[in-house]
Amino acid sequence: MVTHLLDLSIPAEDAAFGLMADFDADPHPNKVSLIAGAYREENGKPWVLPSVRMAKEQLRDENHEYLGIAGSPTFINLAKDLIFGPVVSGIQDNIGSIQTVSGTSANHIAATFLADRLRPNRVFIPSPTWINHKSIWEATGVTVAEYPYYSSSTKQVDMAGIIDTLDQAEPNDVVVLQACAHNPTGVDLTKSQWRQIADLCHERSLFIVFDSAYQGFATGDVDGDAWAVRHFTENVLALENHPGLCVAQSFSKNFGLYGERVGALHLVLPRNVSAQGARGEFMTIARREYSNPPRFGASIVQKILGERGLRVQWKHDLNTMSLRIQSTRCELRRGLEKKTQQDWSHVETQIGMFSYTGLTKEQVSRLRDEFHIYLLPSGRISVCGLNEGNLQYVIHAIGEVIKI
Ligand SMILES: Cc1ncc(COP(=O)(O)O)c(C=O)c1O
Incomplete structure (x- = not known):
């Protein structure tokens, strides 16, 4: 019987992708999209990094065979070195890694595996966070709890709220942490705050899932952006x-x-514990869900990370992106302060692709309805969507909608 398939209601559209479709359908000539978490050049167009272009040239004759279930071993080793740096040198057995279908499936495989094997009572995700954390974890059946990450009154990390909430977690509960350039707030923890959280998680025997989606993109410094991951990893190993x-x-x-x-997923266990059984289970999950990961993108990353000249070019590309974002933040702040006579310093001090502007839902709706400027209802903008051609228009529009 298929009666349970009849009359299914259509689920609500994905907030971000739904808005993008509305933007595409909007015929207004001055429309501006500040939705997508994707870098744009000064002219508003997508950017193929020069290092990627060069690697692609060299990969012209690549074949299109299947990769193994765990992906490319060379790619995995380079990915591991990039995120952990010297912290894991010489360590083999207690790290288990596989290539994944980008960050989303790395999060998903981690959640599926941990729900099955660690069996936490709860997973703690930041509030707010990347839209998919909640749905990925809800699908596993683990109870999803939130820790308050951000205070809208101080526009800073809510450290007291994080500590109070995680203090109530039980051993084996999971905590999801974003490694850098927190999505959507753009506000990161300081090193001393990271240390405090690492100590608390250890005291309470909490399992950490780091989500690292912006290494090097956040500040241009791949090692600096991996500091928190490396600090926690040193703890696991020590x-x-x-x-x-x-x-x-x-x-x-x-x-x-x-x-x-x-993407890639890594599991680090203490020195005397092998992670290879867990890695095998990651592969079992991957096999049943997509068999093996895509080849071409990983070949590009592998080529760039594995060849000195390309790697130097890539670091240069990271600087190009992070510096453009930083200077756009600076101009946006200056323009908004001039227009509104209010403090917009948070727009400049936040890190990464996104700025949590502090605009209300109503103000966001007015920006869309009256000015054809699209951003998430939370007030999050993708700074990359701003450029010389639209910045003054956006500043003017924000100035208009925040007038009482
Ligand atoms: C915090 C965070 N995690 C994970 C992802 C996953 O991205 P992807 O699946 O494209 O790697 C994103 C993308 O925006 C993100 O912001």
């Missing part, structure tokens, strides 16, 4: 009976390979 951690690693933003779906 402390006995640490529950361990996962890192879901995305190459979408830092290589501009959004549609190629390049």
